[in-house]
Amino acid sequence: MNRQHPISFYIFLLFILNFVWVGGAFAQKTIVSGTVRDAVTKETLPYVSIFFTGTKIGTQTDADGKYTISAPDAQTTLSFNYVGYTQVVRNLVSSATQQIDILLKPDSKALDDVVIVAGKRVRYRNKDNPAVELIRQVIAHKDDNRIKSYNKVSYRQYEKMLFSMSNVSEKFKNKKIFRNYQFLFQEQDSTLIGGKNLLPVYIQERLADSYFSQSPEQNKTVVVAEKQVNFDAKYIDNKGLKSYFSRMYQDIDIYKNNISVISNEFLSPIADGAPTFYKFFITDTLKNQTPEVIELSFTPRNTTDMLFEGRLYVTNDGHYAVTGASLGVNKNINLNFVRAMKIDLDFEKNSQGKYSLSKSNLLADFGLNKNKGLGFTGERTVTFKDYKFDAAVPDTVFQGKSLVVLADADKRDDLYWKNNRLDSISTNQLKIYHNIDTLQNLPSFKRTMKIVTLLFAGYQNLGPYEIGPVNTFYSFNNVEGLRLRLGGRTTPELSKRFYFENYAAYGIKDEKWKFFLSGTYSINNKSIYEFPQNYVRASFQRDTKIPGQELQFVQEDNFLLSFKRGVNDMLLYNDFYRLDYVKEFENHFSYAMGFKKWSQTPAGGLFYQNDNNDFINRVSTSELSLQLRYAPNEKFYQGKIYRVPIPDRYPVFTFRYTAGLKGLFGGEYNYHNLMGSIDKRFYLSQLGYSDVTVEGGYIAGKVPFPLLDIHRANQTYAYQLNSYNLMNFLEFVSDHYVSINIDHNFNGFFFNKIPLLKKLKLREAVSFKALYGGLRDENNPGMSTGLYKFPVYENGANRTYALGNEPYMEGSVGVGNIFKLLRVDLVKRFNYLNHPEVSEWGIRARVKFDF
Template sequence: MGNVALAQVTTVNGTVTDGKSGKPISSVSVLFTGTNYGVTTDEEGHFTIAANASYHKITITHMGYSSRTLDIKPAQEQQVNVVLQQNSQQLNEVRVVSAKKKKYSNKNNPAVELIRQVIAHKKQNQPESYKHIEYRQYERMVFSLSNLSDQFKNRRIFKNYQFLFREQDSTNIGGKNLLPIYMEEKLSNNFYRKSPFAKKQVIEASKQVTYDEKFVDNQGLTTYFNRMYQDINIYDNNISLLSNQLLSPISDNAPNLYKFFITDTLKEQSPQLIELSFTPRNTNNMLFEGKIYITMDGNFAVQNALLTVNKNINLNFVREMEATLSFEKNPDGRFHLSQSDLKVEFAINKDKGGGVFGERVVTLKNYKINAPRPDEIYNGPALVTAPNAATKDDAYWVNNRPDTLDANTAGIYKNIDSLQTIPSFRRTMDIATLVLAGYKSFGWFEVGPVNTFYSFNPVEGFRPRLGGRTTTALSKRYYFETYGAYGVNDEKFKYFLSTTYSINNKSIYSFPQHYVRASFQHDTKIPGQELQFVQESSLLLSFKRGNNDQWLYNDLFKLDYVHEYQNHFSYAFGFKKWGQSPAGALHFDNLLPDGTLNPVNRINTTELSLELRYAPKEKFYQGKLYRTPIPDKYPIFTMRYNQGVKALFGGEYNYQNVTANVTKRFYLSNYGFTDVSAEGGYLFGKVPFPLLDIHRANQSYAFQLQSFNLMNFQEFVSDRYASITMDHNFNGYIFNKIPLLKKLKLREVVNFKALWGGIRAENDPQNDPSLLRFPTNADGVPTTYALTNGAYIEGSVGISNIFKILRVDMVKRFTYLSNPDAPEWGARVFIKFDF
């Protein structure tokens, strides 16, 4: 709002509304005509503009609306309500009429020359060009089931839920009927310092809808939504949206990928504005379309922007998207972002049916530039939450929100709380948790996961299993987990039991974790199989290619201490007493000094371990079993140290094993993104082959990103190794240019994996017969090898986004093809939901 002078002034109060819907319009520019002095309307369309001078006119402008200039009474206070009519000129209605259709070209194109000026002035218009910035930020995010028909709303099942529904203008994104399911608000103070660099957000107040934690990870839900709805900085070359990156219309490369048109000139504005419309050259690419308004005062700054996406874009589940950005003028004549409003409607069917509508509104107030603060303001963590942030009462929010919530929106918190007390809703959530997470709750105990109740393998045959764990309904300090299984073929029982003590009195399945756990497991294991986001007893893993009959019986006692921090650094200490016995076709044999073959029934180790992990700005959703990562550009570093101790609790070997891993996603703008993982390890000491690094192999038909998909289980072992994995997703960059393919919205992927390794002479059983011999098949042919002939290499090309959820890769193995049962080619499938 403008500052009201204490002397007699010209003051105008009013409200700006839409001429069609009658609804208030936010972020409308209101100026005293012929001056640079102006304000913008708030969320309710209200404005107050005042100055110690005699002005006779005000000018009202807003993107997508016809501008208006109105007479006012000078040196008086008055009320003026303004109705704006939508500008009928839409981007897809721009026509060029001539005797011969002119091909679009950047050459001698005034629109392109203008955008090049905008690009040339980006650096000076970036907020980071100031030495210091300070502002107060309010953000609100609301998610609703959308586009619901009256028939759906009036179904019998919703008889008791009518209080939840909201109505809006049917022409708005989301349709007429909405059913809110989530809302959150934050108020924060933000500080930026250019040198030495510091950026800090202090959350003063926060409020969100919370569900019963046995159904939903509320913290993860908030993280997931905020990752999808990130801040939009139009001056960045790439704008993150829904876990993808879209090229900004004012990126350095924009003239080569966008078409630009000058569609209006707003001369009554001060400064004058040029309305610049843009559209992708290829409407399937990850690009925006819309309009930006450029100041013609020499700064070539963006004053307003409307960003949408073309209906043909290769972006999954997005029915409509609209981002509105508004900028206010600083005292030095430059502009800063004052409000952004991002609306997205998701749906399986883009043309009809219900969906999910989400909106995030961000308002910046009290913007200060080059007003330095003491160093202690900038020091410390980048994100700080006040201890009492979540306890602010309704009166606080009414007094501190920059806008006023309508009754329907303000009632969402109370309505969702009421919803969760209705028995039918709780039964529905219980069923959904069973289907999606695999657990059925019985209060203090939940049974699952259901996908492990039935499986089979060559050693055990049919393997029924039943298990479960306690919940916070029993205790927030103590947790117990167990399962029992039985192998019909080997006629052996398997079991697991663990007890966990939460040191921070929080659920051990919530972040940050801080607990001590003791566990014992007597079960089977495939050497070299390391799984992500799926359990070894899953029914889906029962189906495997090739020979899969060399297994282990494990007796494993573990004692773990895990401590995570808010900055996503963690460390873990571990103690492990491990007994391994061969199962199935696997044998442990060595040679006695007289050359006699000696079967070894069991090897025993006692191990101490330390793991350090740092994942700056990591985001994830905590499910019932696993943390599902939300991909981002930040790297993840992991280091592990394992120390085998001979003679401690029966340990038979001394050794040290060091492993380091780093993973990172690289965004390559319009060319997609690449996930890279590099790992290396070194084992010191003399050990038998089961204690060497058995490289991650995959004999299932599912494509696994972190395993070698054409390597057989236990095929390669090393005491020193290095590996790299690269997985690149082109996001349809190539297929979008092929007429018959671009309508299918398919995406191209390529994958490359390489592994270098070796075994020192002291760990090679050919040099030392006392070591366990490498396994062989039924014909006596070795099936386990060292990497003595260079790197193991495999690669794949694939098609993803099949039916929006399926990826199929054709994988080729390039080296060690002469090994027994070594496949050269294979097709693998991967199920993943991507936007």
């Protein structure tokens, strides 16, 4: 599984963040900080509301009464508001940075309606704390108040997702580079996070009917209408972009123990273990409401952990239902590129006398710089209406997939949307649909996107043909020496049915040409890179390969993988004749059938030698294969080369069967090769998440070692998640094996508690890999005749082994989030250390971009 963000997603970000580096230096800021105290008791006041007068730019004091507020331009006055206290307005001086401490006086009139819990400051503790007792009552009544307390529920929901450039200044707008894009800068909006000027660049809407049944527990969503901005498919996968945003901005359920936001798991303030991680304060009691509502403020015990801060509103009627919530994050949180985040949840009393979610709003402001410069803001608003509880929902509604999109959902006209939206939408937000269409037709924009795609996706689009990938044009190894390659593939502009791909490569040292040619026919008349795939492909490839090097999301002749440790002189010259058929279904089950004729010739330090000491120049096999794959609820981004999964909690099941057929087109061996694997991510709340892969394989039949399972090794300096990073190429072979691979990321849980480290916002990771297997006597050249001898070094030492009675094991400890994009692991190999040319320790690095 790939745990990084898709390359094409970066291209979308670059479309926005191209502007960040150019315009950030022109903003003039006002920064004010200080402490707010009670004028009588001199005790600090938590959660005081602070605003620049006449703007929407605001903040709150923290649990210690401290605050910092900033604006992108000069401000004149600052107001302080706290329920039960008289408002204070303070004039600001002309300096950009200043400190203002405030004393608030109690307001006797306001105290008639609200009781403020205050007094002498004491050390916070859970025992005998009325706020903690209250939150425990909320936790105890969760099951009674959530939507799953009903037998059946149906409702309609409207979703709007908007992404905007933020902090746009007049100087920035008037730069020469935007001379052709002035239409984008109309009617900016300054009412969201921080009051920054916002310029919408992406919008999507969805109207759906949702159904829930408790026994058995089932969910069904029927999308009746949807629309979104569509970028040019040559540069951006629109469906993948939509899936990626949906993964970042998921539904917010305050009653769940963990809430997924921006691809991270946050502990809910009413999770079962919330009092262990949060501090709670009763700040208001709103007695003028029926039932009486208590305002409960909360803050993380450790401000760098993946926790919220904010306020809950809870009924004081014995039901302890949540009637509203305002959630944010602390400025010190270990969350990359997030300047601010705000979640507002509104609940309404329903016909059953309980409270149901009526509106959810999530805003997050991103930027390369935490405090200044351009960035972008993402907002998702979901409105819920027409609740029906314990209604007669037919069981047939839940049949089939849990998410169904009506065939005409994307064909609704403007009048339909105007009459059916459950929430308002501004005029300038609607303009984004037209603006992006206009933008993409500008020649200057097309040139820019071609350059960006070439640099980050590796392909140069020439209309019906595109050249790439660029990172394979030059590489080197011990056998071929300098390797030069050039190739490309056709695009849907040439044909939506027929696709061709080719490349040619030449090794300066071995003076051999390598090449590849394939032709693909799309059965469903869709792009062969678009889900669901359904195509037939015929191909021929003559090229080199390192035995035991298996790469998932990168080309083998990638320039960066040319740098390898140790002795790396074993290579295969391969001829592959292939015929493949691939069929995918909407439920993410797929199967692939294929025929492969494979001729392999050893090269460099690799020799095939039989037990008569004769050297074998070529091994030929003919194979039929079947692969089954099931990935329920899978979301992915379709890049130029690979389909990149978007990590989630759902498992992926894979099964592959390969049959070698002796006598068919020159095949020399009969055998059966079976492999199965399960991949799954486990979320462990505040302890981070684990990616786990369990795999097993079995080969039936007598075959030489080149046809055995050659276990995935890595002799590069890059940390590879699915390979054994201290195993040498072709070091271990098996005809039966099981393996487990665990990679756990703590998301800074421990580093956040260490004073000198938490400011760096580093994240710790550990991994463990174990491989248990072996060879039956019939496939062991030391026990059986008619097989090839295992490879040896020049000095006669063995290079290839069968696993013994103990599994091969290695583990690592890593530090991630270095400069927000680098992970470095110290890797240890635990056993089989007596093999030549192996290391017990190693340092490996990988690029890993995370929020």
